[in-house]
Amino acid sequence: MKGSRRSHGDGSIDRRGEDVYRLRYRVNGQRFTKTFHGSLSEARKELRALLRAGDTGEHVDPSKLTVGQWIDQWLRIGAPGRKQEEVSERTKERYAQLVNEHVKPVLGHQPLQKLQATEIDRLYTELKAKISPWTKRPLSQRTQRHVHVVLGATLATAVRTGLLSVNPMTKTAKKPKTGDGRPGIALDETDLAKLVTGFKSSPLFRIVALTASTGMRRNEVLALRWTDLDAEKKTLRIERAWEPTKKHGMTLKPPKTARGLRTIDLDDGTLALLLHEKERYQRIKAGVPDAAEVNLSLVKLPADALMFPAVPAGGRALDLARPRDPWGVSKAFRGRAKKLGFTGFTFHMMRHTHSTMLLDKGMPVHRVAARIGDDPATLLRVYAQLTKKKSTQMSDVVNALGTAILGPT
Incomplete structure (x- = not known):
């Protein structure tokens, strides 16, 4: 079933199933295809973004997109999470700090579409042994858990937008503990x-x-x-x-x-x-x-x-x-x-x-x-x-x- 046809320069959108579309487009004469999960209007918006990225020189072949490059894109679009809503600027800055300090040095160079659960497990192992440059102490369980949550949001968004067919995080052998959750001190x-x-x-x-x-x-x-x-x-x-x-x-x-x-x-x-x-x-x-x-x-x-x-x-x-x-x-x-x-x-x-x-x-x-x-x-x-x-x-x-x-x- 066809979803939406456009002129050759504007790309095309083919419906492949319930809320699944295949986007076809060209950048500098080269043809690209991307699977997108979402509504037709969202697919059209994504296609426009891909074409615009081609015009500005920011386009990256989905098959060559690295984890670090995808994280940067995710932050630019507002770091959406499970509710698909843009977060506040302050929250986005905190997310950027977490991924730049802890995720990119370990996984940033990996091709996004080839990211394996074992590599995420390796990240968690390194986080557990890491010493914070600020406190000079091992990273808290709370920080480790925050890294896990933010990385999970980036990969879930990659699945929603068709860059990944399966979220490798669902196959990890472990994940950081929630932490002790102690809110601090309450005085009498x-x-x-x-x-x-x-x-x-x-x-x-x-x-x-x-x-x-x-x-x-x-x-x-x-x-x-x-x-x-x-x-x-x-x-x-x-x-x-x-x-x-x-x-x-x-x-x-x-x-x-x-x-x-x-x-x-x-x-x-x-x-x-x-x-x-x-x-x-x-x-x-x-x-x-x-x-x-x-x-x-x-x-x-x-x-x-x-x-x-x-x-x-x-x-x-x-x-x-x-x-x-x-x-x-x-x-x-x-x-x-x-x-x-x-x-x-x-x-x-x-x-x-x-x-x-x-x-x-x-x-x-x-x-x-x-x-x-x-x-x-x-x-x-x-x-x-x-x-x-x-x-x-x-x-x-x-x-x-x-x-x-x-x-x-």
Whole structure:
């Protein structure tokens, strides 16, 4: 059955089965054939891309395409995965880092269509023995697993586009372990209060206090605007997050997931901290000294004014819309936390702590998940971890239950 015929220079498309098409085209007078899996409209799009690659000199004979060349093509089209959707720029940069550092040196020169499962097994063996140039330690199971997942996405896309008839990854003898999955550390209330109090003399204090009391992600906190705060209702809207990328710099995007779009309640203490911070910026904008008695409600901040803008350096004027460096915030947090006695405690672990505390106090999982903008299943799997005090509580409950059932010993 024929799918679509074109003029000689435009190539042709023949239907070979259900959502299977054979693409025929010429580049510099040489004929090529490629099998494509997908809809007819997708096949037409793929044919146009092949012809365009021929015009720009980027075309590679499918039979000679190397794994490294295919990885580069896959990244250029947006690194699509199982859902056939383009990933964010930041995610694409992370994928590129993984394949460039770990996959290409081992498999990059191999012809894609001749890639064998045994060669992928060899890659996994080398990953297990590899020492990270950054940490000077063996690669973590998490990194090894990420390499496996990204390589799997590239090869699955090659199958969908007809470059491979079978994914060699399905025939490997092994694959990297998922890893221990430990999300980090969750503090108890006493330690969390000690940590937050220890930041009182730091420029990060209000950022740390807000994160500890809401469980927000770092890039959500840094993207907050004063227009997101409803002081009367004591709520905060989370509508955006910063995405730091090498290609585009800092760009705003919706939160990490659809669940990230949410409105959360604030406690009185956190609300007071935010209003005090807003007043500080209103005084700066109006040029009013701290001690002066004025009606600050008449001072309007710009609509794009951030709650926590970058601190100006070297005598530069304050720009309320200029974001802080997320990595700088995390680095400064880790350094001060270590000095306070919380070695290994990262900024993101305040999110772990907040959600774990709410769960431990009996809040329903779905409500905690809605507050932090996460999937309930993910929340239970990743964040519901035990501190030492919780282990003691569990022992107390178990002992009480046993006494109730069997009677005192």
